[in-house]
Amino acid sequence: MLSYARQTLKRVPSFQELLQGTMGSAKEEISVDVLVIGAGPTGLGAAKRLNQIDGPSWLIVDSNETPGGLASTDVTPEGFLYDVGGHVIFSHYKYFDDCIDEALPNEDDWYTHQRISYVRCKELWVPYPFQNNISMLPKEDQSRCVDSMIDAFVEARISATKPKDFDEWIVRNMGVGVADLFMRPYNYKVWAVPTTKWEQMQCAWLGERVAAPDVKKVITNVIHNKTAGGWGPNATFRFPARDGTGGIWIAVAKTLPKSNTRFGEHGAVTKIDADAHRATLKDGTVVKYQKMVNTMAVDSLVQHMGDKELVDLSKGLFYSSTHVIGVGIRGERPERIGDKCWLYFPEDNCPFYRATIFSNYSPYNQPQKDVKLPTQQLANGSKPSSSEAKEGPYWSIMVEVSESSMKPVDGKSLLADCIQGLVNTDMIKPTDEIVSTYHRRFDHGYPTPTLEREGVLKQLLPALQAKDIWSRGRFGSWRYEVGNQDHSFMLGVEAADNIVNGAVELTLNYPDFVNGRQNTERRLVEGAQVFAKSKKSVD
Structure with a gap:
């Protein structure tokens, strides 16, 4: 717990005061009880909670x-919005809901959507989740999938051991038919890990993210040619009306006192002396802290610390990079696209693993109809017949491509390759007019849940905490299973509560508990009470 004497606490000077010299020069050492590094969901969660705690x-x-981190939103010069990856709002926590509703309190601040997702397979749109909807496949594929699913069901019933890795979990739960047709190729495209290396991936992270099929229902649906209903915690989701996902976090940041924030060049951390509890900012300011909540990638953190032992330990963590590609198109949204939300692509006729019809989330994610834009190119790569700017309407697609040393990507040709992939999968037509494009690469995209991950984290995170550093967040604590926006926010909230009050960090330490009871929102207060009771009964 944080130990402090309230009468000796110093007010954090605003940056304007530092510049004006009212509290010294910009290079003066300042002191705080808690330093939060990073203003993504995790950092903002920590700051929000610290601001509520008296002391x-x-x-x-x-x-x-601009705050937001990996949940921010970019805007192209033409006025198309793209999140830095596929993000939607669904929640396991009432506290999270309350905070974002405080930031965006009006009914017209949000749109609520029913998820409409498909898998593109053999030139068909198979409803998501694929393994529950093989009734949509050709008969030959149906037969192979059902046969192997029954075999897997029998094997799982008689096996005395649990799956030892992700690939074995797939085969044990879904059979080789679904594995070869969808799960193996799709997850290779997501994780950028070749199928020959899948023994590196553990299966403890799966939780509510992958639906295990009900064999009887699958067979019934095949016989009656029916599809399965929605599944998962994001079957219904919210999306902000304006400013994309990043607008949420800009709004949350605005609920914090400006005097406690340093964003931009003057908030860049260049060095951390963990032993002396000092962080040096780019402008030379030294921040003396008692405790730190770090949300930068933990491998970057230990580099900033210059701790060779921890740097070597962090080399046991693996990640993939993510390319986000956006394409803005003139014309009415095609009927074949309809109200689709996001779509999965396991086949090799396109480089992306997922596409989001981003214009479907909000009418403000693209320019309004009366905005005039020139055509940059046709989807087939040819030049337009005219360079004259014309009115809309407009719609947009955002796709994601993974990259790693085991799955290299040609960044120079990737935009063109993705546009061709959209044509190949019938998402757009060769003659469609493209009026805007977007491409951004994120070095840290997905924290890979390898078999050795837990062994590293069980040493690395406690070693940092022994130095009064709580490293949390999608890459701060490196647990993909609690890496959604609500999880990330609460990792920061719970870190702050742990620092000040010694409270249990449920999300970090008990992800299965937090993610339990599929399709039912978790409520933090209720959850904490249930957890306390269950722990007491065990003790």
């Missing part, structure tokens, strides 16, 4: 001018 002084810093 500790705190400061949140980020090298970006």
